[in-house]
Amino acid sequence: MYSKEVMEHFTHPRNVGEIEKPDGVGKVGNPVCGDIMHIYIRVRDNRIADIKFRTMGCAAAIATSSMITELAKNKTLEEAKRLTRSDIAERLGGLPPVKMHCSNLAADALRKAIEDYERKKPK
Numbered sequence: 001m002y003s004k005e006v007m008e009h010f011t012h013p014r015n016v017g018e019i020e021k022p023d024g025v026g027k028v029g030n031p032v033c034g035d036i037m038h039i040y041i042r043v044r045d046n047r048i049a050d051i052k053f054r055t056m057g058c059a060a061a062i063a064t065s066s067m068i069t070e071l072a073k074n075k076t077l078e079e080a081k082r083l084t085r086s087d088i089a090e091r092l093g094g095l096p097p098v099k100m101h102c103s104n105l106a107a108d109a110l111r112k113a114i115e116d117y118e119r120k121k122p123k
Contacts, residue, residue, distance in 0.1 A: 002059060003093030010059040015069035017052045024117030026109040030101060035061040039068070039109040043117055048072050048080055053109075060099035064088050064106035077114055083107055 002010070022040040029036040035057030042050040051073050055065040067088050072080040085103035089095045095103060 001096055002063075003095075005091070005093040006060065006063045006095065009063035009066040009092065013053075013062055013066035015052045015066065015073070016054070018054060019050055019052050022113075024113040024115070024120070026112030026114070026116060028105050028109045028112060030105060033058070033061075033101070035102060035105055037061065037065050037105050037109045039065070039106075039113040041072075041110075041113045041117060043077065047074055047076050049074070051110075051113075058099070058102070060095055060102040061105065063092055064095075064102045065109070067092050068106040068110050072110055077118075081111060081114055083110065 019040040019042050023043045024041045026039040038054045040052045041048050051069045053065040053069055055062050071083055071087060071091065085100065085107050088103040088106055089100065
């Protein structure tokens with residue numbers, strides 16, 4: 001059902017945890033399936049210098065959270081905002097159609113973390 005890459009990111013997720021005093025936090029959830037994702041970012045020179053996640057959910061939710069952190073790390077904020085659910089799913093070797101919403105959640109959580117950072121940033 002899941003690709004080798006999904007299983008690798010589920011069983012050995014990257015960047016798990018929280019960043020102490022993060023620059024931005026994104027929280028999303030899906031009330032139907034119960035998945036909840038938190039993405040924490042640290043921004044330096046307009047780049048995502050560090051990123052971590054906490055996810056409660058299925059294998060696909062954990063794998064997509066792990067993959068979005070890998071894709072976003074060291075990207076500029078503009079580059080990170082352009083990451084899509086398709087980018088995540090492709091890098092994971094695909095997701096079953098019923099699990100594609102997980103990649104939406106991961107992309108949305110990242111965008112919310114960036115928006116949180118931008119809202120707090122001094123003008």
